[in-house]
Amino acid sequence: MIRVLLTDDEPLTRAGIAAVLAADPEIEVVAQAANGREAVELAVAHRPDVALLDIVMPVLDGLAAVAEITRAVPGTGVLMLTTFSADEQIAAALDxxxxxxxxxxxxxxxxLAGVRAIADGAAYLAPTVAHRLIQQVTGDRLAGAARARAAVDGLTPREREVLALLGAGLPNAEIARRLHVVEGTVKVFVTSILRRLEVTNRVQAAIVAHEAGLL
Structure with missing residues (x-):
């Protein structure tokens, strides 16, 4: 069962999202919050697999809440929700x-696909967001394809294999299956890859993989 914390300051929106999640028998909404501060407190109390966070909220907005949840409950994956996709907000959320x-x-x-992906340890971007992020944000944040290729060249052959599969959106368990290693080994590789690429999460690593032409 995938345990989800749902956060949105609009009751009708929360009800609608909860109804969508309820349609999947393997997903359970364990708590609901109306603002970012409440979301942080409930995340600590319930330690859900996935926290769904709206970006624009009172008391503490989603961008501040994601940082606090990630720091306080590292085992909870955060999936951001918004009505629009400003590049600076996408970048701030990933940071x-x-x-x-x-x-x-x-x-x-x-x-549903996003919740499942995050619960599996993978990353997930809506197709429209992924396209904009790769085309616009990456150039500024990673200094273009040349820098991405240079960063990837510093990885070992095995790390490049793992990065390519990570970039394709595969969770650790599936990467382990394809490479015929245990999942713990994949986690070690991912940690090393993030450090070597000087990025903070799997989404940013996946962008580097795209820019470097690994996919």
Whole structure:
């Protein structure tokens, strides 16, 4: 069972999202919050697998909340929700430790797919967000494809294999299966890859993989 914390300051929006999640028998909403501060407190109390956070909220917004949740409950994956996709907000959310980004106007199936991906330890970006992020944000943050290729060249052959599979959106368990290693070994590789690439999460590492042409 995937345990989810749902956070949005609009009751009707929360009800709608909860209804979508309830359609999947393997997903359970264990708590709901109306602001970022409440979300942090409930994340610490319930330690959910996934925390769904709206970006614009009172008391403590989603961008601040994701950083606090990531620091206090590192085992909880954060999936951001918003009605629009400003590049600076996407970048700030990923810097804070978010592993995914969805638009509220997207297909409900994307929400379920995103929750499952984050729970599996992978990253998830709505297709429209992924396209914009790769095309616009990456150039500024990683100084273009040349720098990405140089960073990847510093990895070992095995690390490049892991990075390519990570960039394809595969969770650690599937990467381990494909490479015929145990999942713990993949986690060690991922930690090393993030450090060597000087990025903070799997989404940023996946962007480097795309820019370097590994996929």
């Amino acid at each position: 804070g430790g978010a592993r995914g980004f969805l638009l509220k106007t997207g297909d409900p199936r994307e929400l």
